Amino acid sequence: MIPIQNLYYLLCYAWNRLPEAEELQAVSGAEFRRPLALLAHVLLRGTTRLLHQGLPLRYTERTEELPELRGRVLLDPTLRRQLLPRGRAVCAFDELTPSSPLAGLLRGTLQVLSRSRAVPPELRRQIRAGLRRFPAAVEALPLTATTLRLVRRERPRGLSGFLLNVCELVYRSTLPAPDTASPARFRDFRRDEPLMARLFEQFVRNFYRLEQRQFRVSSETIAWQAEAATPEALALLPAMITDTSLESPARKIILDTKYYAAALKRHHDQARLISPHLYQLYAYLQNQPMQPDQQLDQQLEGILLYPAAAQAIDLRYTLGGHPVRVVTIDLNQPWEGIAAALLGLLAER
Template sequence: MIPIQNLYYLLCYAWNRLPSQGEWQHLEASTFHRPLELLTHMLLAGTRRLLQQGLPLGYAEHEEELTELRGRVLLAPTLSRDLLRQGRAVCAYDDLGPNTPFNRLLAGTLEVLGRTRHLSAALRQEVRRLRARFPEELVAAPFTRHELRAVRRLRLPGQEGFLLNICDLIYRTALPDTDTEGRTRFHDFRRDETLMAGIFERFVRNFYRLEQRRYRVLSETISWQAEAERPEDLGLLPSMITDTSLESAERKIILDTKYYAAALKPHYDRQRLIAPHLYQLFAYLQNQAPRAGQQLEGVLLYPAAAHEAYLRYTLGGFPMRVVTIDLNQPWPGIAADLLGLVA
């Protein structure tokens, strides 16, 4: 199980944000027993910064009965209520204020956290105090998948995007509490291999983007070196998209991350590498077209759990490694191991 402090680093890099030294010092001085406590701390710290800078404002449409015309007159409700004879009309107008979709979602997330019993009473109180600092006219949005998707489509940058990622992960770990109306219980997402696989992949890719300058880092689509009698048949081939490609003039590394409990699995009375993982990476290498003078190699990277591994092969003329990284060690060791992997 990844320690909470290391989980903080994984999330920061996965969301393309360098870890904050101040937050790290607070983490070292605190004891978090559940990932939800960590996420709440990160949400509180980020929201405080946002409030200090001033909540982002946006235009929201209002609909109201008015004695003076403003914006657009909505004829259907105006006529159905017989308002014209009263010198009134229903108008729709845009008003600049804090009721943006993001601000409303943030407030809704804080309200859910302020009620859950999965946080200590002191932390819930801290959440409620921060929620009370929002403008009174700001209406919290329901904490639902629909609201999250609507805000996701806005492609928010910077601090807002980072806070949205936290809200999204909190939602993905939330389950309705059938015993208590209006409350939510949360599960430990470190046990969710599918969710953690995505976090681990983005963590590794963004770590290399932010922490080294030798390689250009990207996720790329590799074209099949294939021919077909009918050109349209080529479109039926599955996509080949790398998790992480690191490229310099003289070297290209295709690094595939696999969030599995072990790099080896039992096969009869022996341990074996996981065949589909090896086949996938080999297919990437076979269909890649390196530049002149560029060495092409592959790496399969697993988090260390049951077994540690550092295996070297040459397959089809390509150097290939199968490596595990210990995510339970102190963070400086993790960073050093990742940099050493591509040195």
């Protein structure tokens, strides 16, 4: 299992945000036993900062029965309720308010966490105190897939985008409740391999984007070096999208991350590399196009990167004329060791 402090680093880089010194000190000093407590802590502190800065104001349309005209008069409900003889009307008008889908989602998610026994009592008390800081105009929105899609469509960035990712991870950690009145129950998302595989991939790619300047970092789509009788037949070939491509004038590295419990698989009592992973990387290397302006001496390399769990390995091959490395990284060591190991992968062979 990834230690809680390292999990904070992983989430920050995965969501393209550098860890903050003040937050690191708080996370290091807190005795979090479950990832949910970390998420609750980070969400509370980030929301508090957002509230301190002031929620952005926006115009939202309100519909209300009023004793004076304001905005647009809605004739149908006004006539149906026979309001005109009483000097009243149903009006639709724009109002400047701090209420927004993101603010409502943050309030709703914190309400869910404030009732969960998986969150330490003292942290639940702090969350309840933090909820009282929300403006009265901000109505809590339920933590659902629909609400998350609604907020995602607004493309929040910076701290707001980071907090949206935290809310989504809380949602993905939620277990089905026996009834709506029961407090939400949560699972340890570190056991969700597909989810952790995506986070691990994003973590590695964004770490290299933020922590080194030698290589240009991207995720690229590689076209098959293939021919077919018709364009329709070519279109049926599966897409090849790299996890991380690192390119400099002298070198290009295709780095593929795999979040598996072990980098080796036993077959007839003999340990072997996982063949689909190696075939995939080999296909990426063999189908790399030579750009017209590309230097002829650029070295093309491949790396398969696994988190170290059952066994640590570091294997080097030459496949199809290209250097290939299959290596694990220990996510259970202090963060400084993880950062040094990742940067060390880029060193010359």
